[in-house]
Amino acid sequence: MREQQMLDAAVQIFGRRGYMAASMDEIAELAGVSKPLVYLYLNSKEDLFTACIRREAAALSEAVRAGVRTELPADRQLWDGLLAFFAHTSEHPDAWSVLHLQARTHGEPFAAEVAAMRAEIVAFVNRLVAVAAREAHHDPDLTEDEVAGLAQALVGAAESLAAWANATPGVTARQAAATLMNFAWAGLGNLMQGHHWTPSEQDA
Template sequence: MGRRGTAVGTVGTPGTKSRGGHKRMPRAVREQQMLDAAVTGFARHGYQAASMDDIAEAAGVSKPLVYLYLKSKEELFTACIRRERAALVEAVRAGTRERGTSADQQLWDGLCAFFAHTAASPDGWTVLHRARTQGEPFASEVAAMRVEITELVRSLLGQAAQDAGCDGDLAEREVSGLAHALVGAAESLAEWANARTDDAPTAKETAATLMNFCWAGLENLMKGSRWTPGPRAR
């Protein structure tokens, strides 16, 4: 208990000084250091195998201080998910904020932003990608992120369908499904791109792969050219 008290005492109030005359680190800065170390640890080892001792050491703090700030390993992992989720959603939203551009251009900008972020923050993306398999409450956090991004894509596709004069049935029935499919494909491509080491594609190359896969089909669909199963299909 005495050692824990010493660790806690090093935090202090932002701007105050320790007994040695050094400024104490603000809590928010210290907490971000902990989250940085935790994201790296969880990405490399997974939730179950990641060590709180190793995370504390990487952050340059004592393990009791990590527990003081974030209470438990579960809360630490949840905090990591929420931080990385917010950063990814904001990156995608920022990529689609330019008004007056066509739906396909906004989708392209959003995909470029998505793949640029996942490439620049591979550990954060790994944490998000794996969290869905760790049960609750982690899966719900990732599901909420997916809902946000899917709704953004759905609105873009819906606007494109409306601009193309598609009937209401397409906009209501199929656009939502297409948005889910596109987001799922983007997630899979991000995992694929980040796993490549020798010839890793750029964010724009990965975005172009997905646009070439989806937009040609979407464009034909919006023009009324629909795929139908052959006579042998059941």
């Protein structure tokens, strides 16, 4: 309970000030506890930062997983997953800044924590693309490497778009998800022809 409070404060300060500039004094003050208590619970600034990364990586993975129902068609799963991802990153911009920016900018041990979460999300998307290819009845002509590459491309696109959406006033989670869904599902060629992806009737 108290630890959660400290982590809440730490994510906010790390996300807004950056890892280097964040001070343990400020984190303790925002959490409403003494600085010795923060050290007692979390040991050091590095350990506190690592605990933040782990908690926020787990929360993001969980949010995406909870948003997707695997019994639905692949395009619907992708849409739900994207919506859950962008909703979470826009509702927790400090957490996203910690994961996407701070954790990757301050040394390899922190970067490795994020890389592990990323690998999980890539594996999840990989399965989704593979299932979609099987569902399509046609011989989809996609090799294992192509499926893996598509999963990497999709995750990279989502990360890049989330950072941009959080930094751009007026762009909602839904708009970011719709932009990426159209890009991923329909492709630029179709978009240029005015063909957009739309959720099916049942989803209204």
